[in-house]
Amino acid sequence: MKSIPFAALLLGTALVGTSALAETTLTIESWRNDDLPIWQEKIIPAFEKAHPDIKVVFAPSAPTEYNAALNSKLDAGTAGDLITCRPYDAALALYQKGQLADLSDMKIMSNFPDVAKSAWQTDDGKHTFCVPMASVIHGFIYNKDAFKELGIEPPKTVDEFYADLDKIKADGTYIPLDMGTHDQWEAATMGYQNIGPTYWKGEEGRKALLDGTQKLTDPDWVEPFKQLAKWSNYLGDGYKAQTYPDSQNLFTLGRAAIYPSGSWEIPVFEPQVDFEMGAFPPPVQKAGDTCYISDQPDHAMGLNAASKNKDAAMTFLNWVGSADFAQLYSNALPGFFSLNSAKIELKDPLAQEFLSWRQNCKSTIRSTYQILSRGTPNLENATWAASANVMNGTQSPEDAAAELQKDLASWYKPQQK
Template identity: 75%
Template sequence: MTGTFRLALLASTVLGGAAAAQDVTLTIESWRNDDLQIWQDTIIPAFEAANPGIKVDFAPSAPAEYNAVLNSKLDAGSAGDLITCRPFEASLELFSKGRIADLSDLAAMANFPDVAKSAWQTDDGAATFCVPMASVIHGFMYNKTAFDELGLTPPKTVDEFYAVLDRIKEDETYIPMAMGAADQWEAATMGYQNIGPTYWKGEEGRKALIDGSQKLTDEPWVEPFRQLAKWRDYLGDGFEAQTYPDSQNLFTLGRAAIYPTGSWEIGVFGPQIAGAFEMGAFPPPVAAEGDTCYISDHTDIAMGMNAGTEHPEEARKFLEWVGSAEFATLYANALPGFFSLNATAVEMQDPLAQEFVSWRETCEPTIRSTYQILSRGTPNLENETWNASANVITGAETPEEAAARLQQGLASWYEPQK
């Protein structure tokens, strides 16, 4: 009996060791370090439960450091198996260098419309290298309690927008609008790219800039800067030194009535406000009643495969799941404000997320004007737009000066603009 028991124990140990040896751990590189808990508690367990033998480790870097950290890891051969992809140029460069794999033959790619895949394709559309995950929508959040106290309703036109800001400023209880100039990108992303599509008419203007038929010194591109210059009077004392976290805090603590932003803040702000007041949202105001509404519905995040992974089969299995309707529903509700790009309709539970996504029914969508093609050269138009937007808001540059500088920089390397 003792011998039999020892043999059984030995066999059990060997077989158990063999099973453990078959387990594969996939590591995900990402810049989204604020949703680590959601991946660990909700998203990864759902995949692992359906795919025994594959473990997943979500290992994010700080957002501002992600590109540099990821490139260093890829160069050293130490990067994770799965690469979270930023839209357009950063990911296209990785693909062009052979760092991330061609996923065109992935079955799940059939679940996405062409516009969703365009942010992670070669210019000719021949290769798709990341599975689309979500877009974010720009707009304005507001404190419903503050609006109720002052008898205000969300503005629909630009004139109504400034009338609301004037009323809030006159009352002096709240800072009319929370936005700073210290981090620069905030002024461009939440300012210029938020309201700009209203003036350059979304995709019409963005594509005209790419083909060279419009210039950054044309009225549709200068007018958004003029609007930003007007914002200066409503941002409160010391906005010039105010950082992005400062702006977030002013709004979540109930000190500012309006916050120019995007849907990506929904999941962050909800727990912080925790019933202190109710948030609402409105889209960028139109120039005049009856005008077409435009929103930046920006393709934001996707996932690709490290071309050097030692586990391509398992990584592709995970990516097939990322392209599924199951993942789309899970992700959109775990991270409200990150809207699925999957062709399958997703029912969202968060009312503020429902409000943002409802604008797709009444507004024309576009993406950020600087992201596709126009930031491939030096000076980088995206980064220069950060600086120009902040300068216009602080008064360091006039709208016309900022536009002329951006145009000069773009024309210095981009042939259609010369």
């Protein structure tokens, strides 16, 4: 055999190393399956252009299946390198199990205010385990053409809200309120958590629930269920079998006038509709009352502690924490508002409408997301079922609240007073 020149060996080693780098593939776990085209067409190409040695695959699950699917994959060692983190307790539980890496020492964490990082930190604030990405704002999206046609204006009070619904129902052209209860989570997320802060006064009520000075059977917590019970008079035929995608389709096809939802629908709806959309915040009880909105830290990105591609994954996370990513993401996905301290210019008018509410309304988060869903029964999931049951007429608002209170008090000590 002829000997191989040393220079050739070096060249071969270099080529093998380059090939290995070129084949590094990162997989992102997420529940945002609606965003798949945006990741594939805008976000991933921007990263790969700057980092041609790293390929990225966005591999979402259905929202209702994500938690269970992700937990199973993490336990089995088959989860992706990067984990899209739900806020507060869900991600905290993964960190406490050692499945999310500690990212506290990343320099880019200084790009985010403390309030943004708090959704993905330990209770003492000493450990941060996900890079904040975006928040979403709850509210109501409406068909402007339908409103103009029917001569109605976006409501500011609860009475005006029902007056609008009555006019839409009497006309018969449009479904007044576009929501189904089949998947349950919409009834809670887009119903109960949307309007609830108006009654329990946002952070005031949420913190009172945490310290045990208010209970879920108090009037301020029962009233949102009473409102949901009234909503059933304005839902479409067959709403009990109506899924979340069904609701989305009804609205984008122009068959419904008002869609209880939030800013996260903007990038999904805008390419599909052929009518102008508007948005209004949850109506106040009476004119002059303080407006409350659920301004929810929605998602962040963490590192699977068992990833075999940690260096490449950290490269991606550093990019996610940059001002460049914040600008790209906020406009690629209008309605997902960057948590980065960098100044972001929003180009989408509907996204700007949602964001403008922060100036006049008090912000809060979903009541079940921090601490109150750590035990069993899980208050978040129980609220899904309770909200759907109330809208279906199979449970009274009072009974739904009493059951949730009993569940919470069964394991949460401040509620056992």
